[in-house]
Amino acid sequence: xxxxxxxxxxxxxxxxxxxxxxxxxxxxxxxxxxxxxxxxxxxxxxxxxxxxxxxxxxxxxxxxxxxxxxxxxxxxxxxxxxxxxxxxxxxxxxxxxxxxxxxxxxxxxxxxxxxxxxxxxxxxxxxxxxxxxxxxxxxxxxxxxxxxxxxxxxxxxxxxxxxxxxxxxxxxxxxxxxxxxxxxxxxxxxxxxxxxxxxxxxxxxxxxxxxxxxxxxxxxxxxxxxxxxxxx
Amino acid sequence: xxxxxxxxxxxxxxxxxxxxxxxxxxxxxxxxxxxxxxxxxxxxxxxxxxxxxxxxxxxxxxxxxxxxxxxxxxxxxxxxxxxxxxxxxxxxxxxxxxxxxxxxxxxxxxxxxxxxxxxxxxx
Amino acid sequence: xxxxxxxxxxxxxxxxxxxxxxxxxxxxxxxxxxxxxxxxxxxxxxxxxxxxxxxxxxxxxxxxxxxxxxxxxxxxxxxxxxxxxxxxxxxxxxxxxxxxxxxxxxxxxxxxxxxxxxxxxxxxxxxxxxxxxxxxxxxxxxxxxxxxxxxxxxxxxxxxxxxxxxxxxxxxxxxxxxxxxxxxxxxxxxxxxxxxxxxxxxxxxxxxxxxxxxxxxxxxxxxxxxxxxxxxxxxxxxxxxxxxxxxxxxxxxxxxxxx
Numbered sequence: 240x241x242x243x244x245x246x247x248x249x250x251x252x253x254x255x256x257x258x259x260x261x262x263x264x265x266x267x268x269x270x271x272x273x274x275x276x277x278x279x280x281x282x283x284x285x286x287x288x289x290x291x292x293x294x295x296x297x298x299x300x301x302x303x304x305x306x307x308x309x310x311x312x313x314x315x316x317x318x319x320x321x322x323x324x325x326x327x328x329x330x331x332x333x334x335x336x337x338x339x340x341x342x343x344x345x346x347x348x349x350x351x352x353x354x355x356x357x358x359x360x361x362x363x364x365x366x367x368x369x370x371x372x373x374x375x376x377x378x379x380x381x382x383x384x385x386x387x388x389x390x391x392x393x394x395x396x397x398x399x400x401x402x403x404x405x406x407x408x409x410x411x412x413x414x415x416x417x418x419x420x421x422x423x424x425x426x427x428x429x430x431x432x433x434x435x436x437x438x439x440x441x442x443x444x445x446x447x448x449x450x451x452x453x454x455x456x457x458x459x460x461x462x463x464x465x466x467x468x469x470x471x
Numbered sequence: 472x473x474x475x476x477x478x479x480x481x482x483x484x485x486x487x488x489x490x491x492x493x494x495x496x497x498x499x500x501x502x503x504x505x506x507x508x509x510x511x512x513x514x515x516x517x518x519x520x521x522x523x524x525x526x527x528x529x530x531x532x533x534x535x536x537x538x539x540x541x542x543x544x545x546x547x548x549x550x551x552x553x554x555x556x557x558x559x560x561x562x563x564x565x566x567x568x569x570x571x572x573x574x575x576x577x578x579x580x581x582x583x584x585x586x587x588x589x590x591x592x593x594x
Numbered sequence: 595x596x597x598x599x600x601x602x603x604x605x606x607x608x609x610x611x612x613x614x615x616x617x618x619x620x621x622x623x624x625x626x627x628x629x630x631x632x633x634x635x636x637x638x639x640x641x642x643x644x645x646x647x648x649x650x651x652x653x654x655x656x657x658x659x660x661x662x663x664x665x666x667x668x669x670x671x672x673x674x675x676x677x678x679x680x681x682x683x684x685x686x687x688x689x690x691x692x693x694x695x696x697x698x699x700x701x702x703x704x705x706x707x708x709x710x711x712x713x714x715x716x717x718x719x720x721x722x723x724x725x726x727x728x729x730x731x732x733x734x735x736x737x738x739x740x741x742x743x744x745x746x747x748x749x750x751x752x753x754x755x756x757x758x759x760x761x762x763x764x765x766x767x768x769x770x771x772x773x774x775x776x777x778x779x780x781x782x783x784x785x786x787x788x789x790x791x792x793x794x795x796x797x798x799x800x801x802x803x804x805x806x807x808x809x810x811x812x813x814x815x816x817x818x819x820x821x822x823x824x825x826x827x828x829x830x831x832x833x834x835x836x837x838x839x840x841x842x843x844x845x846x847x848x849x850x851x852x853x
């Protein structure tokens with residue numbers, strides 16, 4: 240059995256509880272939307288799966304293996320923050336990934352960046368926020384791996400670039416892959432999603448097939464989101 | 472293609488394909504893009520497209536040739552039948568809607584004739 | 595492991611180049627002030643390199659633990675042990691490199707002093723020439739200097755590992771408690787205090803060893819080799835300390851890290 244299994248995951252910080260007994264089962268060949276307002280636990284969940292934060296209690300199984308440095312090779316995480324070495328040129332970042340990850344598709348990334356006009360010899364610190372977003376997305380999706388965690392890939396990105404990024408995400412679909420996208424911009428991505436997961440204050444509020452939701456509620460996922468969370 | 476996120480997307484794609492077949496945009500025996508390609512084209516989820524193809528195959532409007540792809544049915548009967556069914560749906564909706572508005576059968580038919588003439592004059 | 599060490603250096607090569615060029619420029623400037631300038635340079639540059647080394651090594655790790663750019667490193671499928679050992683090795687390589695560079699500066703400036711005093715110097719025998727200068731003037735030679743520099747390096751590295759451990763504790767077991775930073779600093783002080791106790795005790799135990807060396811060498815006149823023997827125990831302590839603390843930090847990184 241493969242995939243991503245999260246079992247009774249809890250993450251506490253000294254002043255708050257970020258995740259409460261979250262249990263989720265992610266299947267291969269699906270694109271998931273992880274939706275919820277700021278502070279609902281989406282980022283924390285991704286960081287635990289990516290191995291950057293240790294959970295307080297609960298289990299995570301990736302491809303039947305318990306979280307460890309080894310499972311990091313099955314996960315490609317794109318954080319909202321500026322985590323790329325700012326003094327590096329774009330092409331240096333690609334080389335870093337090529338050196339560090341066996342599954343990194345260097346040429347694919349190179350060509351894709353050229354196609355979307357991200358200059359390879361620019362320093363990361365000199366890229367605009369849209370270009371940075373594109374770069375982070377391309378790098379994350381250029382790894383040929385099992386689980387992709389994209390945290391707000393459309394944040395701070397202008398409308399035109401959003402289409403580009405959605406395009407890249409859609410093309411990354413694979414029947415052995417799990418893609419999990421977290422975002423506020425529900426209306427833009429909902430037609431790409433198989434299943435939506437709503438996180439509210441660290442707990443799973445809803446876990447449903449997007450089309451079934453539309454059928455049953457005769458509403459868009461965005462509409463349901465607004466109902467559940469109020470106007471966010 | 473623009474989608475209405477309030478209705479299941481697979482239904483909208485099915486409708487579109489049916490429309491295209493009946494209107495002749497898609498010809499009998501035409502090859503449909505692979506599920507993957509089609510999902511890129513439309514910008515929607517791959518599994519949604521897979522479902523569309525499956526449902527249309529069940530309705531015998533599409534068929535799959537192993538290793539070659541998915542094709543529009545070559546059966547003229549199927550297509551005629553589809554056209555008939557779509558037309559019938561339209562008519563049933565029309566009749567029910569007009570009844571709600573209080574129109575009798577005679578008035579409905581007269582209305583159709585008048586509007587049809589108007590439209591033909593414009594064309 | 596090699597990749598990890600490689601990137602430790604790639605990330606800092608600009609800074610290191612700038613520092614070295616500055617030091618070189620400083621040397622050239624001070625050379626114009628004669629022999630005194632050379633000696634001043636050697637003192638100043640040693641302090642500068644000392645400070646730079648400490649700050650650079652500590653800052654690299656601190657950035658990786660505290661800044662978001664640390665994700666680059668910690669998302670890679672490397673165990674916490676590998677990451678911290680790579681940093682230790684990089685620190686050793688950088689330290690050794692700086693010791694070597696400083697040594698070359700000693701030779702250059704030493705030769706300059708010899709020449710400025712009017713003596714001849716055979717550049718193919720530069721080491722001997724500088725050695726003669728040093729022994730004549732100060733009573734020690736380049737061998738002593740090298741041994742001392744190595745001892746200082748060992749000390750610095752051992753010290754750095756205590757800082758590493760405290761920082762790692764801050765980002766692991768104390769990451770989710772209030773005043774975690776304060777507690778980590780207290781732990782840092784504790785570690786250093788404990789280590790000083792250990793080394794004191796160690797020196798007491800080693801007294802017979804030191805006595806035996808004294809007995810063999812002439813009173814007040816130790817060879818470079820003799821100096822090495824004297825410093826060997828304390829250097830060993832530093833090495834053991836570095837290894838133990840690095841192992842512990844590795845364990846924390848592996849099991850308990852919270853970025």
